Amino acid sequence: MMGWPPAIIAFVAAVAWFAVFVLVHILGWRAGLGHARWLLITYLASLLATLASVIALAASAASAILPVILALMTSACLFVIYVPAVYTVLTSLSVQSMVLMRRRGSALSLPELYGRFASRAIVEDRLATLTSSGYLAREGERFRLTSRGRTLARAFAFVKAWWRLGAGG
């Protein structure tokens, strides 16, 4: 491996440490740590390990610049592909609908599906998740946007308007 070009070493190191991150993340998930904080902590640890490996393998500080950039880019690219897959498993209502149908003999009546997935319980569950994630703050029976939630809502409202996506959601 020492004879490999630094760019390839950086790529391999980023992929290897990302694989370690996925393994640790999934093990934590199985142990009940399936929340966003666990995802971020394990990913940041793998990113630091990637950087440490690439810098340690570089011949000099100057020659480490390109490998560091490539390793960071590689790791970030793998992360943005991995995260949507995680959230599809965790939160997709379409996936949950198909799973429920499969468990009930591959078919369900529409009233039952709507009763389950277009229900007040689903709304309350999502409001609770948004509150625990710091995007909403509870005020009696209602929920107010936090500054973090307002920033995110404004950003996506802009994207929806810019791309003319309509109401969406």
Add this chain to the structure above:
Amino acid sequence: MKAVCLASAMTVVLLLLVTLAFRLRPGKHRVRQMLILYLACTVALLGVWLATPDDLGVLPPSLLPTPRWFDLLLGFFFFTAAFFGGVLQLYNLADRGFSLRILIDALEDPTGTIGPDQLMSRYGGGQGIGWMYDKRVQGLLEEGFAQRRDDSLVLSAKGARVADMFIRVRGFLNLDPI
């Protein structure tokens, strides 16, 4: 390093083209539009990569020592990740994000707040929560994961395979059975 520069620039071009397509040719099949643009930009990326010098006329020598074949592969990898993990996900979140729409509903409410009763009847800018699930059902039908029979939804063979896969994944991850 040429790969990083060209893939980044092509991602900006792709974003501009997607914006133009959505604004000038609005339609139901936006993901298909995006995929066509992604493929066109991938071909353009290859053309630009072949037509430009390794240093792009500006890169210092310290950022050049990447094998040419590997630099090209990296360019495709970075651009593909930027599309599937970036542009396409941005669209999915903006168009289908349940949680994000709740936040936008709160933002658009004159009081700046939202409640479960209001969401049930007025989620999605006044559409109601049933409309949110209509979109999911429509998606399952259009993608061939399910068929409608009378008052029921029935999984297709493709839908059953996908559901089995997710059942195994959820079981492996010790997630709540649905």
